[in-house]
Amino acid sequence: MLLEVKALHASYGPTRVLHGIDFGLDEGSITTLLGANGAGKTTTLRALCGMVKTSGEIRFAGKRVEGRQTEDIVRLGVAHVPDGRGTFANLSTEENLRLGAYTRRDKAAVQGDLERVYGYFPRLKERRRQQAGTLSGGEQQMLAVSRALMLRPKLLLLDEPSFGLAPLLVQELFSILRAINEKERVSMLLVEQNAAMALELADRAYLIETGRMVLSGAAADVKRDDSVRRAYLGY
Amino acid sequence: MTAEALLPQVIAGLATGGIYASLALALVMIYQATHLVNFAQGEMAMFATYIAWALINAGLGYWPAFFLTVGIAFVLGVIIERIIIRPVENAPVLAVVVVFIGLLVILNSVAGWIFTYTIKSFPSPFPIEPLFGIRFMSPHQLGAIGVTLGVLALLYAFFRFTPLGLAMRAAAQNPESSRLVGIRVGWMLALGWGLAAAIGAVAGMMVAPIVYLDPNMMGGVLLYAFAAALLGGIDSPGGAVLGGLVVGVLENVLGAFVIGNELKLVVALVLIIGVLLVRPSGFFGRVHVSRV
Numbered sequence A: 001m002l003l004e005v006k007a008l009h010a011s012y013g014p015t016r017v018l019h020g021i022d023f024g025l026d027e028g029s030i031t032t033l034l035g036a037n038g039a040g041k042t043t044t045l046r047a048l049c050g051m052v053k054t055s056g057e058i059r060f061a062g063k064r065v066e067g068r069q070t071e072d073i074v075r076l077g078v079a080h081v082p083d084g085r086g087t088f089a090n091l092s093t094e095e096n097l098r099l100g101a102y103t104r105r106d107k108a109a110v111q112g113d114l115e116r117v118y119g120y121f122p123r124l125k126e127r128r129r130q131q132a133g134t135l136s137g138g139e140q141q142m143l144a145v146s147r148a149l150m151l152r153p154k155l156l157l158l159d160e161p162s163f164g165l166a167p168l169l170v171q172e173l174f175s176i177l178r179a180i181n182e183k184e185r186v187s188m189l190l191v192e193q194n195a196a197m198a199l200e201l202a203d204r205a206y207l208i209e210t211g212r213m214v215l216s217g218a219a220a221d222v223k224r225d226d227s228v229r230r231a232y233l234g235y
Numbered sequence B: 001m002t003a004e005a006l007l008p009q010v011i012a013g014l015a016t017g018g019i020y021a022s023l024a025l026a027l028v029m030i031y032q033a034t035h036l037v038n039f040a041q042g043e044m045a046m047f048a049t050y051i052a053w054a055l056i057n058a059g060l061g062y063w064p065a066f067f068l069t070v071g072i073a074f075v076l077g078v079i080i081e082r083i084i085i086r087p088v089e090n091a092p093v094l095a096v097v098v099v100f101i102g103l104l105v106i107l108n109s110v111a112g113w114i115f116t117y118t119i120k121s122f123p124s125p126f127p128i129e130p131l132f133g134i135r136f137m138s139p140h141q142l143g144a145i146g147v148t149l150g151v152l153a154l155l156y157a158f159f160r161f162t163p164l165g166l167a168m169r170a171a172a173q174n175p176e177s178s179r180l181v182g183i184r185v186g187w188m189l190a191l192g193w194g195l196a197a198a199i200g201a202v203a204g205m206m207v208a209p210i211v212y213l214d215p216n217m218m219g220g221v222l223l224y225a226f227a228a229a230l231l232g233g234i235d236s237p238g239g240a241v242l243g244g245l246v247v248g249v250l251e252n253v254l255g256a257f258v259i260g261n262e263l264k265l266v267v268a269l270v271l272i273i274g275v276l277l278v279r280p281s282g283f284f285g286r287v288h289v290s291r292v
Helices: A041-048 A070-075 A093-100 A107-120 A122-126 A137-149 A167-184 A195-201 A219-224 A226-233 B003-034 B041-057 B062-088 B093-115 B139-161 B163-173 B175-180 B185-211 B218-232 B237-257 B261-278
Strands: A003-012 A015-025 A030-034 A053-060 A078-081 A155-159 A187-192 A204-209 A212-218
Touching: A003 A041, A015 A030, A015 A041, A015 A204, A015 A212, A030 A041, A030 A167, A030 A195, A041 A053, A041 A155, A041 A187, A070 A078, A070 B175, A078 A137, A093 A107, A093 A137, A093 B163, A107 A122, A107 A137, A107 A167, A122 A137, A137 A155, A137 A167, A167 A187, A167 A195, A187 A195, A195 A219, A195 A226, A204 A219, A212 A219, A219 A226, B003 B041, B003 B139, B003 B163, B003 B185, B003 B218, B003 B237, B041 B062, B041 B093, B041 B185, B041 B218, B062 B093, B062 B185, B139 B163, B139 B185, B139 B237, B163 B175, B163 B185, B175 B185, B185 B218, B218 B237, B218 B261, B237 B261
Parallel strands: A030 A187, A030 A204, A078 A155, A155 A187
Antiparallel strands: A003 A015, A003 A053, A204 A212
């Protein structure tokens, strides 16, 4: 397993958000984490990156990473597309992308990767010199995904990549994510409100409710689960 | 007032303005990273200038002492950030301001204690005879402008074209996203302090031959630098440079022809108040809007 989480607790100050969750992610797979607003999905991703106080065990590629600095976890190959996109608004699109590769030492390959993400998202190439803060919401979302890819991550954490995107763009983005997963074997942990799309893309799914895992299984099985269908798929 | 009388004053203003611009730039750099104005910036520059003076007195040539001082100032700036500023990183604004003022008083007193309050002369590296046959400008003025422009060009190239410069800009504007791409934000802040201290050291060494060396030498200069940074927009490096030149020229011209040399400092104070009242974001500063 690429990622293994055991009894993970997390809290913001006195407010406890995660109450001991367990889950795992196979190398090369896409796993989705579903749940309502406030269930603890974003917190789970932030916990994996050392951005909140946690207790419990997080193993990434066999190494214990809980309690490590965010900067060090990134160096292990974990890229995070954060909630709210995390754009460097005053820097150009290309500078944003170069920052994604900040920790890499193979500078020659970075240039090639830049062209590669421009290949996935040609719009970003058109706007390479533009201030990133002036990009549209959809373009900034593509920029956030691209910036994460520039790390050449082993694991990509995606926090609501469909947020604020037009339905057509969501489909385009998800098909690109699938292509990246298949071609480059990047494992993904996807947090989504759009459960139908997420289950379509993912191999495995977990359902989180108020800080506890309540259901897990192959995405196809979870999709057929009655309670999931009523609560998250809406039919 | 004739153009012939005005021109030398404008040029002298540009020379001191360049020095104000450097110090204003140092203020802006720390402001961008911490959103606070470092009141101790002037005293840090003064202290560095004393170090240069001690090195020169110990027998070092001017330029070796100059570059060694810039290096020492950089290291001291990093150490100040790590030891004094870092523990109050998340403290309320007023607490940090008090720390800055404490730093100012400490540096001032320690300089007085070690080097005494007696006014000392500080050498200029530039010759007495006119440079390049230019007669309307003293060689030190010309040299100071050259050094200032050199510093600005180096800084511009560093921030614009190097990965480290890019990482420092990123860390200043979006610390959380910076961590997520692996930038060690804490160290970037410390580097920013080091650079600001190094720039201040250059400004101190350029201004000391004009104002003479004593522990209070930077008081006035820092006020002009504040005025310059505010005029340009406190979060705009380019604005700080332009503001410095404008303040230098205004100060000199008004001092020579309108209000007299004794009241020169008033120019800075009026500018500070005027900018804050009329246009708080300065020439190029960003207007901050926050949801409440």
